[in-house]
Amino acid sequence: xxxxxxxxxxxxxxxxxxxxxxxxxxxxxxxxxxxxxxxxxxxxxxxxxxxxxxxxxxxxxxxxxxxxxxxxxxxxxxxxxxxxxxxxxxxxxxxxxxxxxxxxxxxxxxxxxxxxxxxxxxxxxxxxxxxxxxxxxxxxxxxxxxxxxxxxxxxxxxxxxxxxxxxxxxxxxxxxxxxxxxxxxxxxxxxxxxxxxxxxxxxxxxxxxxxxxxxxxxxxxxxxxxxxxxxxxxxxxxxxxxxxxxxxxxxxxxxxxxxxxxxxxxxxxxxxxxxxxxxxxxxxxxxxxxxxxxxxxxxxxxxxxxxxxxxxxxxxxxxxxxxxxxxxxxxxxxxxxxxxxxxxxxxxxx
Amino acid sequence: xxxxxxxxxxxxxxxxxxxxxxxxxxxxxxxxxxxxxxxxxxxxxxxxxxxxxxxxxxxxxxxxxxxxxxxxxxxxxxxxxxxxxxxxxxxxxxxxxxxxxxxxxxxxxxxxxxxxxxxxxxxxxxxxxxxxxxxxxxxxxxxxxxxxxxxxxxxxxxxxxxxxxxxxxxxxxxxxxxxxxxxxxxxxxxxxxxxxxxxxxxxxxxxxxxxxxxxxxxxxxxxxxxxxxxxxxxxxxxxxxxxxxxxxxxxxxxxxxxxxxxxxxxxxxxxxxxxxxxxxxxxxxxxxxxxxxxxxxxxxxxxxxxxxxxxxxxxxxxxxxxxxxxxxxxxxxxxxxxxxxxxxxxxxxx
Numbered sequence: 001x002x003x004x005x006x007x008x009x010x011x012x013x014x015x016x017x018x019x020x021x022x023x024x025x026x027x028x029x030x031x032x033x034x035x036x037x038x039x040x041x042x043x044x045x046x047x048x049x050x051x052x053x054x055x056x057x058x059x060x061x062x063x064x065x066x067x068x069x070x071x072x073x074x075x076x077x078x079x080x081x082x083x084x085x086x087x088x089x090x091x092x093x094x095x096x097x098x099x100x101x102x103x104x105x106x107x108x109x110x111x112x113x114x115x116x117x118x119x120x121x122x123x124x125x126x127x128x129x130x131x132x133x134x135x136x137x138x139x140x141x142x143x144x145x146x147x148x149x150x151x152x153x154x155x156x157x158x159x160x161x162x163x164x165x166x167x168x169x170x171x172x173x174x175x176x177x178x179x180x181x182x183x184x185x186x187x188x189x190x191x192x193x194x195x196x197x198x199x200x201x202x203x204x205x206x207x208x209x210x211x212x213x214x215x216x217x218x219x220x221x222x223x224x225x226x227x228x229x230x231x232x233x234x235x236x237x238x239x240x241x242x243x244x245x246x247x248x249x250x251x252x253x254x255x256x257x258x259x260x261x262x263x264x265x266x267x268x269x270x271x272x273x274x275x276x277x278x279x280x281x282x283x284x285x286x287x288x289x290x291x292x293x294x295x296x297x298x299x300x301x302x303x304x305x306x307x308x309x310x311x312x313x314x315x316x317x318x319x320x321x322x323x324x325x326x327x328x329x330x331x332x333x334x335x336x337x338x339x340x341x342x343x344x345x346x347x348x349x350x
Numbered sequence: 351x352x353x354x355x356x357x358x359x360x361x362x363x364x365x366x367x368x369x370x371x372x373x374x375x376x377x378x379x380x381x382x383x384x385x386x387x388x389x390x391x392x393x394x395x396x397x398x399x400x401x402x403x404x405x406x407x408x409x410x411x412x413x414x415x416x417x418x419x420x421x422x423x424x425x426x427x428x429x430x431x432x433x434x435x436x437x438x439x440x441x442x443x444x445x446x447x448x449x450x451x452x453x454x455x456x457x458x459x460x461x462x463x464x465x466x467x468x469x470x471x472x473x474x475x476x477x478x479x480x481x482x483x484x485x486x487x488x489x490x491x492x493x494x495x496x497x498x499x500x501x502x503x504x505x506x507x508x509x510x511x512x513x514x515x516x517x518x519x520x521x522x523x524x525x526x527x528x529x530x531x532x533x534x535x536x537x538x539x540x541x542x543x544x545x546x547x548x549x550x551x552x553x554x555x556x557x558x559x560x561x562x563x564x565x566x567x568x569x570x571x572x573x574x575x576x577x578x579x580x581x582x583x584x585x586x587x588x589x590x591x592x593x594x595x596x597x598x599x600x601x602x603x604x605x606x607x608x609x610x611x612x613x614x615x616x617x618x619x620x621x622x623x624x625x626x627x628x629x630x631x632x633x634x635x636x637x638x639x640x641x642x643x644x645x646x647x648x649x650x651x652x653x654x655x656x657x658x659x660x661x662x663x664x665x666x667x668x669x670x671x672x673x674x675x676x677x678x679x680x681x682x683x684x685x686x687x688x689x690x691x692x693x694x695x696x697x698x699x700x
Contacts, residue, residue, distance in 0.1 A: 030679070037677035286672050293671060294652065296682035301651040302644065304686070321643060322636050327387035329380070332646035336654070 004035050007139050012112060015139045019114055022131045033131055040137035041285065043080075044272045047162030048147045054168045055194045057083070059255040060147045064111050066265045067143050076110060077142040083115040084129045084148045084158055112141065126157040133161060159187055161288075163281065164271045166264075167191045169208065172200035185211050188248060190267050196252035196260065205250050212248055246274055305336070354385050357489050362462060365489045369464055372481045383481055390487035391635070393430075394622045397512030398497045404518045405544045407433070409605040410497045414461050416615040417493050426460060430491040433465040434479050434498045434508055462491065476507040483511060509537055510638075513631065514621045516614075517541045519558065522550035535561050538598060540617050546602035546610065555600050562598055596624055655686070 006014035018036075021029040048063075050056050060081055067077040105111045114136075116128055129146065136144050148158045159165045167188035185191075185208070193204055249267050253260035275281040306314075317335055320326045326334070356364035368386075371379040398413075400406050410431055417427040455461045464486075466478055479496065486494050498508045509515045517538035535541075535558070543554055599617050603610035625631040656664075667685055670676045676684070 034677040034680050038674045041674050286668075289671050289678060290668060293668070293678040293682055296678055297655065297686060298648045298652045300682050300686050301655055302648045305647065305651055318636075318640060318643075321639050324388045324391050327384040328639060328643040328646055330384050332643055332650050336647060336650050 004032050007036070007135065008039055010140045012109070015112065015135060016114070018135050019116075019132050022135060023116055023128055025128070029131070033134060036135050036138040040134045043133075043137040043141055043144045044164065044268075045133060045137070045144045045146060045162045046268055047159035047165045048145055048168060049159055049165065050168030050194075051170075054170050055255045056147055056168050059168060059192070059194055059253065059261075060145050061105060062253075062255050062258055062261045063145060063265060063268075064105060066261045068108065068110055069262075071269070078110045078112075078140060080112040080136040080139075080141040080144045081114070082129060082132055082136065082144065082146045083113075084125065084146060085115060085117050112136065112139075129158055130161045163275060163284070164189045164268055166268065169193050169204060170195050171198040171204045189246065189271050190249055190251070190264070192251045192253045192260070192264055194253050194255050197254050201252060205252075208250055245278060246271065309335075354382050357386070357485065358389055360490045362459070365462065365485060366464070368485050369466075369482050372485060373466055373478055375478070379481070383484060386485050386488040390484045393483075393487040393491055393494045394514065394618075395483060395487070395494045395496060395512045396618055397509035397515045398495055398518065399509055399515065400518030400544075401520075404520050405605045406497055406518050409518060409542070409544055409603065409611075410495050411455060412605050412608055412611045413495060413615060413618075414455060416611045418458065418460055419612075421619070427492040428460045428462075428490060430462040430486040430489075430494045431464070432479060432482055432486065432494065432496045433463075434467075434475065434496060462486065462489075479508050480511045513625060513634070514539045514618055516618065519543050519554060520545050521548045521554045539596065539621050540599055540601070540614070542601045542603045542610070542614055544603050544605050547604050551602060555602075558600055562600075595628060596621065659685070 001009075003014045003017060007018055018029070018032060021032070046063075048056055048060055060083075064079045064081055067079045070076050105113060114132065116125065116132060133144055133146060146158060146162060165187050167185065167190070169191065171193060191208060193201055193208075251260055251264050251267060253264055255261070275284070314335075317331060321328060321331055351359075353364045353367060357368055368379070368382060371382070396413075398406055398410055410433075414429045414431055417429045420426050455463060464482065466475065466482060483494055483496060496508060496512060515537050517535065517540070519541065521543060541558060543551055543558075601610055601614050601617060603614055605611070625634070664685075667681060671678060671681055
């Protein structure tokens, strides 16, 4: 049996190999992903984000164990964890995290753990993470927990591939943090205040609730923060943020003792049900896939255009730009018009 | 005299009108910017960033006044301030800030102040900010202070148009903040700890220095955070972060009394000289202009392609994507190949 078929039947070794090939960006991974994509789309993808030191990893471990419990008459969920750590060149975080986790969770064939720390630039990292989630999804995991370290853009980008975004906070976080994280708060669907046995939990909950309420009374700005990473002039991206009708719950947990974990799993499942029943699951997926397609089309068009461009001619054009003899906008139109004129005479730029 | 000529001669009213047209995205602003771009490129653009409450606005006012002092044998700099406030729909910050400032700085024809709070999405905001800086630059201001509120992506995007990034911190900021802000720290060229009369200034300086040192011993990751917002697969963007050879200074200021401000201005001027002497000014500008051009080319190519596409055919293709009959990558290649096949038979995709 080939690797892709083995993966589709849930073979862990085949999945592990495929994830490595994706991480290394091999050419086989490209064609494997074409097949895997067609079998994905079933898992509930949960992005877990929050600052370093908030206890995210312990919480994610506990969530995995809790999702392994039978849910009413349903069988336990199969759970995959993907830890995305752009800071690990500094801290070695992802690798260490894996080792600690192996001890707690190993032996359960219904749990699969993987970390990804780097693939070239961070843009590459978020693309690799998305592709790895597709592979885990195709391998039949019901729940995929994507854990990110809280570093601005990566966090935002990676949470965009999630259906449900869980934000982990701690008691006693000051106003400054909340100002910085206003953008993250807007995309959270469920919030938990971990280490809830520490002082200040009520104030933190109140502060979070205030920011949430402020967002909801300002519909014009609500959800606008995560529009930012769009390609310019593109349609609005899918509302991954709290949709009207979903009241973002703020829960309290103590991950080290497991307190509050089952309620948290309950909330995450309720959000899944909400997305399905309201039709937002389908519409969000469609918008996300369309955005993905169009960003690939942009890239292929540009690379094709660039390959047709005479390098010398392009360098000369760039020189005119660098000496400010022509503006970027004007030059872009000029270069494209001359390309179309020489090769596709029937096409006119608007 | 027309508005553009008046602006180029430093007419404040013409500049103010042009900035409003840019903010509103009028069609005249597009063609005016083509001209203004050709006269810009001389100003020292300084991005000032840091969390809400760090005293940024007061500091920026003081910096403007200090830049108005004669610098050795050089005449005083002409200073423009652009306050970019994506959160102002919540707080009214930008407008209020303007009013307070007017009182302090008005009457000096060498200082021009403007705020911009919104132009559609935040993506639009950062593009408007860049265009407004071009207009201020063309109007002959020597120093342009671009002040942003610390909200993740916008902050990063807007600081990318600066030659020098000044990060404002306060004493007593905890480890959490610094973890979150690792990405921002990497793009800072000068750091100041404002409100330096408060307790904890030494610890904060030590913590900042540690993160800076950590980054500099990891050249592979240094400056990688701000690569993230690139279009996928594009070349590495310009290193706006601390280049090898520039030691990021950490200064202490008390903006309310003006203490430390002249040393801070000195550091900002030294960074300008460093950029010029090391040749980085020119290479950073070239990379930035090229990136700007190529992102416009991507957009024009895509919009042109989309206008040639039969809408019904496109909807059918999207349906195949939504039902996962075909992967985004495969579909992108297919759609583009069929377009090229029908219209430009001589072109082959790689």
